[in-house]
Amino acid sequence: MPRWEHGSADRLKQAAMELFEEQGFDATSAVQIADRARVTTRTFFRYFPDKEEVLFADAEALNEALTQKLLQTPDVAKPLPAILRTLAGYDWASLGPLDVQRRRAALIASDPLLLERDLVKQQQLADGFRNALSRRGVDPEVAELAANTATQVFRIAYRQWLDGNGDPTLAAATDTAMSLLATIVPRTRRVANQRTALGKTDE
Template identity: 55%
Template sequence: MELFEERGFQNTTAVEIAKRARVTTRTFFRYFADKQAVVFADAERLRAALIQQLGTTADAGQPLRSVTAVLAGFDWESLGSRESQRRRDRMIASNPELLERDLMKQHEMAEAFSGVLQEEGVEPCAAELAARVGIDVFRTAYRRWLAADEGTADLSAIVETVVAALNSIAPAPRESET
């Protein structure tokens, strides 16, 4: 990541990354398909952990709450300091190739979450909506958490605030509307 920050993502080559990591280019390509994969190196481990957690805690009666709780409950700082996550997030947002890959990763996560929710008995349409909306709710909260000062913001509390905002714009139907 430091090399990307120094030279810019677009200006950094796989050869330079390998050299900085003190490995051959061939070794680099054994581990990473391309330089974009370096930015998302933890994606599969993260996905597996979140899917496993959702599978053990999903509540078919509250699928959206299940998704947001799993995402909020993960130890995001295990992926690096908040500052390093801020830098990564800025790099992704400023690079179309990385942004596209990030959106694909979010889509894959939503598909996996939807599948888990359906296995738990949630109707397919509701499962898909809960997964996609839950991920968007979390992304909004995550970016607010990244923007906050170190040690001043609790991610779970920010998720609750974003869920409350969602509920304020999409309240539950009244009895007379059902």
Template identity: 45%
Template sequence: MVRWEPGAAGRLREAAMALYAEQGYDGTTVAQIADRAGVTARTFFRYFADKREVLFAGSEELERVIADAVIAAPAEAGPMEAVAAGVLAAGEAFVGRRDFARQRYAVVAATPELREREFIKMASLVEAFRAALQERGVAPGRAVLAAETGITVFRVAFERWVEGAEADLVVVIRETLGELSELTS
């Protein structure tokens, strides 16, 4: 097997998702994932800390996308407008990734250990929102409330999208933001 074959990370993700679908997360080993991807287990560990991280790699990038969009929102934008910009930017990050998102969602939903890790990821995204809002001068308490609301909108929209909404995630996010606006008026 070639040690540094191009596209190894993508092949490892595809192999892991296929194996998780075939035999479940708990029934899948790193060795099986590496074998299916045509690399060694050592190569697997160059890309991922463990088999769980195949599903969560890229979280830091999503945090950065959110924070950058919140900070870049127009100066006159209020906290929720800035949060909306961050949520929409997060949605843009999933363009062309619906199949993977659906597969990942199913694996995470079926595995308690992974659901726990998903909660940790969501808490990190809340923190990204909060820090960016505070950088914009939003008071800490308001920043936390807006951040938690933004993540709730993202999570609700994401679940609708992977569970069958026909529209793109960004459209579903806009609809969910509209529903929130109606609820709070």
């Protein structure tokens, strides 16, 4: 079987998705992925440290782009909405067709190892947001709480967006998820007022 290097990363991603769906994540090896993509195993490991990372190949660049976008946001006086606007306003369609993103999400949800890796990536994103807010002068504890809450809220919104094939919009799905949060934490406004009274602001 001929081997070629051009477009190897994309072919490896496609091959991995196909094999994970056909025979399961556990039963698929890096060698099989490389064979399906018509590249050598050495080429596979030049792009990815392990088979799990194939599904998270864009995570580092995505996290960096989102963090930079938050740093450039004009107003972070209300850090939770600022992060959610950053997330909802990103061009998620640029990561690929919704069908591919939905298939990827289903694969991750089906395997404990992939779920664990996904949580690590999510925490890295939250840490990036926290650091960005701190650089903008937000209280460190407020920054940490806002960053972790926002990533969880958006996780739900993103899933709804995928399940609905883009309807509702990400912005609408994010608003819905925030409304759910308000029903769980009804004292949020009161706590915020108490912080203001104590002189603890987000600016």
